[in-house]
Amino acid sequence: MSKHDKKLEQAARAAWMYYVAGETQQDIAEKLGVSRQVAQRLVALAAEQGLVSVNISHPVAECMSLAQSLQRRYGLDVCQVVPSDGLDSPGIHQMIAVAGAEVMAHTLKQSAPQIIAVGSGRMLRATIDELPTFDRPQHSCVSLIGAIASDGSCTRYDVPLWMAEKTQGRYFILPAPLFADSPDDRTLWCNHRIYRTVTEKAAQANVMFLGIGHIDAGCPLNADGFISDQQVAQLQQQRVVAEMLGHFIGEDGERVSSELDTRLTSVTLGAHTQRNIIAFCGGKEKHRAICAALKGGWISGLVTDEASARAALAQS
Structure with a gap:
């Protein structure tokens, strides 16, 4: 150079x-x-x-090099890495949001009708906030996850509506809590006609935009009332380090079964996916979660930061 x-x-x-x-x-x-x-x-x-x-x-050359290495190592179709050396989490998250909005825009700019499936969470919300408004009423936005907590409240990070407002398109909400009260209650939610219609549409999505959650005391799922302190402790005992749409992922990247599975209502995901799933995630607290999602092949694209990229590449 x-x-x-x-x-x-x-x-x-x-x-x-x-x-x-x-x-x-x-x-x-x-x-x-x-x-x-x-x-x-x-x-x-x-x-x-x-x-x-x-x-x-x-672009920063080191970031480009890290992105290319991640693509080769984990077979990613899309990868963007933003600078993060010396920055705290809020600064890193803002950088990922800006870079992530550019990645999202590649899909949203298309004139052909697109079905865009979206998860939830702070990072996705921040990324969508950085998008300009597109005149694309032909696009549809589909929710992959219910945003209702056990007490009936809704999370502030129900982001598909925000995506629909950016495109001027239609918005399909998943009418269910993330975790039903019981397996029988889950059956009732998931057999509803509207639920089936929305999940069928999600199955046809051209792209899925998701966050990667970490599992720790005070993590978003815990703080927002979706899982209790006791459930967090149990998941940690099972060596769970990540979650995507309520699917729990172990250090080895494979799905970890828990009693919560029988009550989970979100759209089904799986390891070694063939789907176009792009994740937006970064910060020190997310390193193990990102590594697990990459190891298990849960995603086909990633927007992250330098330190997270290095942590993933350091995995044997």
């Missing part, structure tokens, strides 16, 4: 931090190991060289 290319590389990294993660020039200086004046010049250089527009058009 030439001296000029290295300078552009550092300017692009500074631009990501400044324009996307909201870091100050002093923060950037500390994290890049340069003076504040140099950090200021790097941000200015990024603007002068046309690297910054609506998005940052010059």
